[in-house]
Amino acid sequence: MGFLGDTQAYLGSFITWLISTLIVRYFIKSLVRKGQIELPPGPMALPIIGHLHRLGPIPHQAFQALAEKYGPVMQVQLGSVLSIVVSSADTAREFLKIQEHAFAWRSQSKAVKYLT
Structure with missing residues (x-):
């Protein structure tokens, strides 16, 4: 060829x-x-990198700016992983104490399975 x-x-x-x-x-x-x-509200994501271009050199300030626009609970796509970001202490308390059973799962990577 x-x-x-x-x-x-x-x-x-x-x-x-x-x-x-x-x-x-x-x-x-x-x-x-x-x-x-x-899904909670969030900005439009680019196809491959998601919202990584929005984070910049200081990610916590970028998340704060996004939280002011989209609220205390928002969706953010970091690469190909869809993530839910909680930026309010009261909302985080509700997620971690009241709704713990609904958010207790965590996907395991192959590296964690191999090492353990």
């Missing part, structure tokens, strides 16, 4: 990835609209 063949292969892979990403995002947004998934 020459340069043109490699370019066509990469272009085909990229188009496949783009179409599948758009389809998955469409289905997730349709579930959110139907009320099956309720």
Whole structure:
């Protein structure tokens, strides 16, 4: 294969990835609209990096600015991980004491499983 063949292969892979990403995002947004998934408000995220571009050199100040705009509970996408940020002490107390059973799960990474 020459340069043109490699370019066509990469272009085909990229188009496949783009179409599948758009389809998955469409289905997730349709579930959110139907009320099956309720997420807190948050800014629009970029496709791959999410909200990492908004954090800057001092992340806690960036989170404070986002909390002033979107409220004490907001969603932030850090890379490909969707995170919920709680910036109010009262709301954090409710999350940690009253609703503990609903938020007690934590996904385990393969590195943690391997090391333990």
